[in-house]
Each structure stands twice: as structure tokens, then as C-alpha cells.
Amino acid sequence: MKELEDRIRRDGTVKPGNVLKVDAFLNHQCDVDLFDQMGTEWARLFADRHIDKILTIEASGIGIACMAARHFGNVPVVFAKKTQSINLDGDQYVASIYSFTKQREYPVIVAKRFLHEGEHVLLIDDFLANGNALHGLIDICHHAGVVIEGIGIAIEKGFQEGGKKLREEGYDIQSLAIVDSMDAEAGTIEFTSAQ
């Protein structure tokens, strides 16, 4: 998606350790107009799918998932939580994932009553790198018996293995920008050409 690639080039920053900072528009400050365009694009890419619900993960997934839901007939958005809370009771699906950015293992939790067997779910997240977070969501989907219709990603790090492995497993992943390579010293970012 050209608008997203242009924005990453303009406002993204490459840091050592293959860190791509996009907090100016994606995951700290949010450009809702860009989010809306991303929703439009996912709706186009998944136009042939029936989607009952969008599942994402707090915190950065929530804004893009909510904006995207507008383009899928206002379907409910469920966001997986990363911490237990006294407000989270009842039966839960829990998966454990490791975050490189937070440098620790954490649970992802979804209340069982918000995922129903046979529902058609679209997963949405801001980043796909090694795929750990997504695998946690996928685990939960399998436990719940929902059908994963597709996976919408804002930015995929194409040079890491997550996307490749998930596509081999048969998932329909639509990443709006796929970073082919980036260089912290030169500050350059190369994208994989659009399919």
C-alpha cells in the first residue's frame, strides 16, 4: 500500500537491532486517516471473505482494528489482553508469547464468551516479524474453534521468518507494507514490491 510505504519512509526511523520505529503515526501517535485508508485496503484484499469478527491484541492493534471494522460492516472487534485484571473473570483462553520489544514472556488472554465456535475471524495486528504474537492469537483461535479467514498486517518485516512460516501453514496474510531490508546507519528502508 503506497500511502503506508511513503509514510514509513517519511516518518519511520530505523534503529540498530532491526527496530523500525513508527510511533509517529502507528503505535504511539495514531494517524486515524491513514488507519481508515488501511481499513479500506484490507476490505478490498479480503472482499471475498465473510468476516464475523476481528481479533487483535492490545495495545497497538486496537486502533487499526477498530478503524478497519468500519469497512467490514461494523463487525465487533475483540482485543486480546496482556495482563490479568480483576475485571477479567470467567473462562478464558490463554496463550503465552515472547515479546522481543518488551523482552519478556507474557500471556495473551481472551474471554471465552467473545469467541464462538464456527465464527469467521479476521486477525489484525500492527507488526509481523517473527510471528510470536500472531501464533498466540492463532492458538487461541484453534482452542475456540473459530475459522481464521485471513490475517491483516500493517507492517511485515519480510526479512524475518514469521510471515514465511505462516504462509506455509496456509494462512492468507495481507501485509500492507513488507520491509525487505533496512539499514540503521544509512537510515534506508527497502520494501518488497507489491504483489
Next chain:
Amino acid sequence: MKELEDRIRRDGTVKPGNVLKVDAFLNHQCDVDLFDQMGTEWARLFADRHIDKILTIEASGIGIACMAARHFGNVPVVFAKKTQSINLDGDQYVASIYSFTKQREYPVIVAKRFLHEGEHVLLIDDFLANGNALHGLIDICHHAGVVIEGIGIAIEKGFQEGGKKLREEGYDIQSLAIVDSMDAEAGTIEFTSAQ
């Protein structure tokens, strides 16, 4: 706001300890159409204010803030973070707040480059009870030198002190539903009549 009160009555659950669970539509599963109506209502209530930016706090504030931003001319949404991350670098505003629902103290963090002195900011959050989270955001706003034009809250617990104290401090708080009292045993929720 009648739609929100009706929804709380229908899908909210009162738990012992003055806990109001609204995770079916507000802070675990999200009803984006309701969020959109809430945004419309805040835009009406703050129609005389010039808003440059919306500031909220992860995770539950993000969805409602992003949907609301659509009704304020697509202004940027900044969400305060609750955990340090290797993606959060540079100068930060940090305030410490205590969460009763999570039963621990945690930091709220906003990168300095996303709040500029003199900007007109609307604060948005899902709940106002004792006001701890909001006070953290307000602290950060004061440090940044931004002007707080108003505070939009989805659900205020009117029987707790947060809203009263903040109004006495002069803040223009617009809560879309104010719970006057609730009873876990009877499962009843009473709202303060609309102003």
C-alpha cells in the same frame, strides 16, 4: 447518552466491589458503531472548542479515541503507554498512577515529541472513578504545557470522587453515562439524569 446507558443496562454486569463489567462492548469486545455514536456526541458537546489532538491511555481508551478523532477533523490520537519498551526511547513525560483494577502502581509514559507546548488537547478515557488515571494524564499535560480543552469519558462512576474533584479543579468533563448507584446483588444500575 441514551444509547450508552441502554447498552450498559443490557450488557453491563455489576460485580461486588463496585466493579462494572462492560467488556462485551467497551473494553474487551468493542462495538465500533457505538464508539462512532460516542464520538458524534463528544463532538457535539465540545463543538465550541478547538482541538489539535486527542490524548488517551492504553489499552481501552485507544478504540474510542480513534473513533472519536474522526469527528474532530481526524486529529492525531496519542495514547500514553503503561510499560517501558525498547521502542520507547528519547525524552519522555512519565507519571505514576495506581490502578485498582490491576491492583498495582504503574507508569504512564508519553514521548515528549508528541505533545507540543500550546497545543489544545482533548483527553478521552473509558472510565472515570477515582480519577487516578486521568490525574496521570493531566500531570503529563501540565509538564508538556498543553491546554486541556476538555475531558471526554464514556462511563463515570458518579458515586466515586474523581469527577467531582476534577470539576472543582475547573475541568470540563463530559461523561456520556454517569452511574449514580449500582447493586451487585440485585444487578441494578441507576444513572444520573442527563444535564
